[in-house]
Amino acid sequence: MRLSGKTALVTGSSSGIGRAIALRFAREGADVAINGRDEGKIASVVKEAEAFGRRALGIRANVGSFAESRSMVERTQSEFGHLDILVCSAGVFHHTPFLKLSEEEWDEVLTVDLKGLFNCTRTAIARMAERRWGRIVYITATSGINPPPQMAHIAAAKTGAHGFARSIAAEFASAGVTVNVIAPGLVDTPILGNFTEEALKEFSRRVPIGRIGRPEEIAEAALYFASDESAYVTGQILNMSGGTVI
Numbered sequence: 706m707r708l709s710g711k712t713a714l715v716t717g718s719s720s721g722i723g724r725a726i727a728l729r730f731a732r733e734g735a736d737v738a739i740n741g742r743d744e745g746k747i748a749s750v751v752k753e754a755e756a757f758g759r760r761a762l763g764i765r766a767n768v769g770s771f772a773e774s775r776s777m778v779e780r781t782q783s784e785f786g787h788l789d790i791l792v793c794s795a796g797v798f799h800h801t802p803f804l805k806l807s808e809e810e811w812d813e814v815l816t817v818d819l820k821g822l823f824n825c826t827r828t829a830i831a832r833m834a835e836r837r838w839g840r841i842v843y844i845t846a847t848s849g850i851n852p853p854p855q856m857a858h859i860a861a862a863k864t865g866a867h868g869f870a871r872s873i874a875a876e877f878a879s880a881g882v883t884v885n886v887i888a889p890g891l892v893d894t895p896i897l898g899n900f901t902e903e904a905l906k907e908f909s910r911r912v913p914i915g916r917i918g919r920p921e922e923i924a925e926a927a928l929y930f931a932s933d934e935s936a937y938v939t940g941q942i943l944n945m946s947g948g949t950v951i
């Protein structure tokens with residue numbers, strides 16, 4: 706098993722892409738901390754991870770809060786003894802014309818999708834560097850590479866995440882910690898409920914591979930970035946969009 710003896714915290718793993726990643730890691734031998742805001746959803750993913758024979762820890766925390774993120778990372782470290790892998794997948798996604806974009810919506814997206822990465826990484830990376838092994842993976846979006854209209858707030862957060870990841874990668878490469886990014890296009894998860902049916906159809910039509918992505922496909926890439934096999938890869942952004950952005 707590729708993650709045998711490793712421990713991982715996956716933010717936003719009560720649903721969608723984060724859930725698929727946490728379960729893939731558990732199947733590969735990792736103990737996993739499951740995070741989100743909904744207790745019921747967290748508990749159900751904890752059960753699914755435990756079914757692979759791994760330890761699973763559910764932690765309800767808002768990644769937009771520095772204090773809650775710090776205590777989530779510290780709790781994972783103390784319950785599992787150490788934290789090897791951090792995946793930040795928690796995110797909110799709205800498709801909003803700029804002239805309808807409110808200050809609250811802007812703040813929410815920037816706080817969860819961008820500041821959330823800082824909040825979790827700030828505590829986690831110090832111990833990874835001390836142990837001379839760590840893997841950090843951020844789930845962003847192709848809107849951070851090729852920003853579409855009506856997603857200024859998402860594009861700002863995801864583009865910011867790309868710069869953040871590359872700087873941290875450069876700073877911690879010599880400490881044995883790699884930092885990589887997966888930027889998905891459309892993926893079949895509950896977050897797509899935030900699109901109107903019309904917008905979703907329009908986006909799906911533009912995917913050259915002819916369909917939207919599956920969370921399990923993103924999880925395979927996350928597994929690579931979380932494993933020993935990717936030891937020589939850091940600061941990279943993997944675009945997984947079925948050819949939408951080339």
Ligand SMILES: NC(=O)c1ccc[n+]([C@@H]2O[C@H](COP(=O)([O-])OP(=O)(O)OC[C@H]3O[C@@H](n4cnc5c(N)ncnc54)[C@H](OP(=O)(O)O)[C@@H]3O)[C@@H](O)[C@H]2O)c1
Pocket residue numbers: 716717718719720721722723740741742743744746747766767768769794795796797798817818844845846847888889890891892893894895896897
């Ligand atoms: N699906 C796509 O088409 C797509 C495309 C590009 C990028 N992405 C990115 O992929 C990531 C995961 O999205 P998804 O598609 O898996 O959506 P999802 O199924 O809605 O999952 C989002 C997850 O984030 C959690 N979350 C939201 N706000 C949080 C907060 N403040 N603190 C902690 N957890 C929070 C949710 O927890 P609860 O449900 O428990 O509240 C849930 O577990 C996001 O960053 C998103 O921007 C998705």
